[in-house]
Amino acid sequence: METKEFKAESKRLLDLMINSIYTHKEIFLRELISNASDAIDKIYYKALTDESLTFDRDSYFIKISADKDNRVLKITDTGIGMTKEELENNLGVIAKSGSLAFKKENDLKDGYDIIGQFGVGFYAAFMVADRVTVISKALGSPEAYKWESSGAEGYTIEPYEKETVGTEIILKIKENTEDEKYDEYLEEYRLKGIIKKYSDFIRYPIKMDIKENRLKEGTEDEYEDIIEEKTINSMVPIWRKNKSELTSEDYEKFYSEKHYGYDKPVKHIHIIADGAVRYNSILFIPEAIPFDYYSKEYEKGLELYSNGILIMNKCADLLPDYFSFVKGMVDSEDLSLNISREMLQHDRQLKLIAKNIKNKIKSELLDLMKKDREKYEKFYKSFGRQLKFGIYNDFGSNKDMLQDLLMFYSSTEKKLVTLDEYISRMPEEQKYIYYAVGDSVERIEKLPQTELVAEKGYEILYFTEDIDEFAIKILMSYKEKEFKSVSSSDLGIDTPEDKKEDEAEEKENKELFDYMKNVLKDKVKDVRASKRLKQHPVCFSNDGELSIEMEKILRAMPNGQDIKADKILEINVNHDVFDSLKNAYESDKEKLDLYTNLLYNQAMLIEGLQVSDPVEFTNDICRIMK
16 A cells, blocks of 8 residues: 655645535535536547447446445545556546546547536535545556555555455545534435536446335235435436427426426527537526515526536626526536636636527527517516616616616506607607606596697606616617606697797786795796697696606605705696685785795696695685685
8 A cells, every 4th residue: 555645735625625615515415516517428439539448338327325324425436547657647636637647548538528626626626525546447547556544644546356346435524513514415305406516427337226106016014114226417408409399398397397487488599609619508588587586685696507517507798687587598618717617717708608598598588579579568567677777777878778678557558668769659750758747547537748749749658667767767768769757847748939928928927926825935947838738737847858757756765854856836728726816916905915826836746746734824824715
């Protein structure tokens, strides 16, 4: 038996591997299974060029065995095995990749990918084991060897008896501590769970002896424990199958099995990319919004695989925030990973994949909108709010990506419509895209501010969510048509004749309106004759970028109490109320004060704003009644 020390740098790296590189200890099994799969791959690749070798896939497998009584976990493979020199080079010098050397020696092209990195992931075993033993017999070698180590102090190598080619790794599992329960790595259910989570798509069978309690043959009530060898992993991932052989039910089953959601997805997207970066991806657009979607607990991201091995459960970099509702996975063999296979070493490939995925999601959503409007509307009712936030965030940098996906309720169509559909119906003389804001469709339909625009026959978009107007202010225009609120002080509808008439009216009633403005003091910016009112006596319009609805939203937020929109009180000069105002101005200023305050509070209530002094308001009503 030869006893050898690790090199100094290997000692330091081993300590780092055990104590800090890996986030979760369960990763050790993923690493050892990956290396076992790698070893079987090597025989397959050798068989491609060596005519004396045959590769019968059914003869190759990986086996996991647990012995609870002796605290031993075994990982056995029927792969290429290692010679004494390879054991020393690959396991004695940490971070040296036997796979990379094999690839260079055999002149394998990029199409033949070996996923393991023996000498790095292997040492994750020391996170859960006091002692690690490797027994290996190399292909074509008459001798087998045993490599053994209990950690950084060194390792031993000695000849060993082994009949078959391949490698057996034996872990002596650590005793439990107050902080760690190492027993779990000897439990059947836990081992199966780790295999399904990380290694479900390894291309060779991963077998375990599974104990089942079954009815004893020939009896009616006697049971016995039966141990049966079963394959745990599914081996062929759905994303590597041809789309033509998959049905919607196959995708929905995958969605359910991966626990992406409890609903049925509205749409699945299957991507097979073979360009600057190679990757396969299956994405899902959910139907229902997750219960925690707008909470801090919600994590966006796609599962990230490297050649079938799960690397990250939630890779946030693959999705922009505005598409954070998308579920699914990406598998690429072109990713550069760090030594723990838990983090990406370089993000150039990832950024390219993310860009492609982002564009694909948009194109598929547009396709859904075009071909299955009912399904798109179902999706939009769940996640349209997130798309609007996407426009509002980052100073509108994503508006070109998202604007075509937006929908709003239409005053004329009585349903959700896109901005493009609105534009297509605009009369030639219409300058703006008009919108109205309120808590609901029913409430907006009663707003007096909509009267003139509706009378002109112009379509109005109804904004019923608090984010709507903020997003549109960022968007500013669509296809060179600016957005205009029906509450704007200038609707852009007046003809030159209308303007002359308005100016004359303003001049004629200037003293009355100035008096009313003085009564209201700083509550309003101005009092004017209304150009928009037809049936109603009074309303507010707003001057400037901050609307009354935006004021309501911002004032409801912490530290938003001083925010105030510039309100203009508009009076319908064709309404009977206006005659009462003129008469009061001529003969009873006290009554005019009363009328002015009542009209102001009426406009406040129409807007859904709180009257500042309800008692005074009710007293004013009583005074009118007397």
